Structure formats: structure tokens, C-alpha cells
Amino acid sequence: MQRRLGRGRLYFILRGVASPQVKIYALTLFLIGAALTAAVTYAADFAVSRRLGVSLPTMQKSLEKVSGPLAFAPRPGSTQGTQETRLPDKAGVVQASGDPDNLAVVVLWMPVDQQKKRIEPGSRGYLDALVRMFLSENEPVALWLDQVLQRALSESAGDSHLESQLFDTYQLKAMYVPSMSPPMLSLAVTMSDE
Numbered sequence: 001m002q003r004r005l006g007r008g009r010l011y012f013i014l015r016g017v018a019s020p021q022v023k024i025y026a027l028t029l030f031l032i033g034a035a036l037t038a039a040v041t042y043a044a045d046f047a048v049s050r051r052l053g054v055s056l057p058t059m060q061k062s063l064e065k066v067s068g069p070l071a072f073a074p075r076p077g078s079t080q081g082t083q084e085t086r087l088p089d090k091a092g093v094v095q096a097s098g099d100p101d102n103l104a105v106v107v108l109w110m111p112v113d114q115q116k117k118r119i120e121p122g123s124r125g126y127l128d129a130l131v132r133m134f135l136s137e138n139e140p141v142a143l144w145l146d147q148v149l150q151r152a153l154s155e156s157a158g159d160s161h162l163e164s165q166l167f168d169t170y171q172l173k174a175m176y177v178p179s180m181s182p183p184m185l186s187l188a189v190t191m192s193d194e
Helices: 020-049 056-067 121-134 139-155
Strands: 002-004 011-013 083-086 093-099 102-113 161-167 170-177 184-191
Touching: 056 093, 056 102, 056 121, 102 121, 121 139, 121 184, 139 161, 139 170, 139 184
Parallel strands: none
Antiparallel strands: 002 011, 083 093, 093 102, 102 184, 161 170, 170 184
């Protein structure tokens, strides 16, 4: 039985039992595929294993200095072990993921006042406290976030807006999400890839 594949002139003649050359070829492809799968798994594990060097209790104590006690709890529906706390006075939400003794990602969600085109004032103290845990100076980050927000409000036309910046050994990602109620600006802290 002959079968033509695609537009080319490649024909496969299928027989009841594959020849030894075909078996060796198939085994070689299988072994290459298994090796590639193992390499990708190792690479993904390495990327996830990069940690911030900050524990959940340390971060919690730092944020509690702003406005009192906070209680982190597992985020509903999370399969990654994400912990979450809502900040007092609707100042936002903090999410932390990774080993509680050495976090991998921290995200601060801050409500945005669209009329005044700024982050709600109650969120600023938490932003400063969070940034000080990772960087020696928080002013450049605050200025960068204000610029991101201004660009997002002027350019995005109601769409989400994402920017990333390297500071020291950390990568900060700012994302404006106007579809949330209220609109939110997030700041995610991860280790840089370098």
C-alpha cells in the first residue's frame, strides 16, 4: 500500500513489520526526545528554583510596620502554594509564592485613582516597605512606577499595559489592569535572569 504525504515526492511503503533500520531510527528518535524532555524539565526546575532570599514571615513583619497586623492565607484555587493578604483600608493585595522560607515571587496589587492618575495614597507605604526589602533605594522604583502608570493611562486605551525593569539583581514587572474593579497596578518582584 502506498501513501503520499504532502506535496513532495516522499512515499512511504508500509509493510507488515518494520525493517531493522526503521526500528533503530525510531529508537534513536525516542532517545533524543527523552533527552530533550529531561533537559527542558531541568531548565524549568532551575527557573523556578531562583529565590528572592526573603522569607514570608520577614516580608510580613516589614509590611506590618506600615499599618498593623496582616494575616497571609493560601490563595483560593492556587496550585502553586501562593499566599495572599488583603491590605487594610483597601490599600491593595500582596501575594507571595514559593517556599515560605525563601520566596520566589512577590506581587503587590495597588488600586489606581483614574481621575487623579495616581496610585491610591494608602498603597504608597506598602510599596515603599516592599521595595526596601529588595533594593537600597526605593525612590527610583516609585518614579518608574509613576511613569509606567502615566504611559499606561495615556497609551493603552483601556487595555492592559506591562513593563519590566532590572534593578540590581531583581527584575521588577509593573502591570496596569484597567479591567479590574477598581483598576489596579501591580508590582511583581522576581530574581533577574542574569
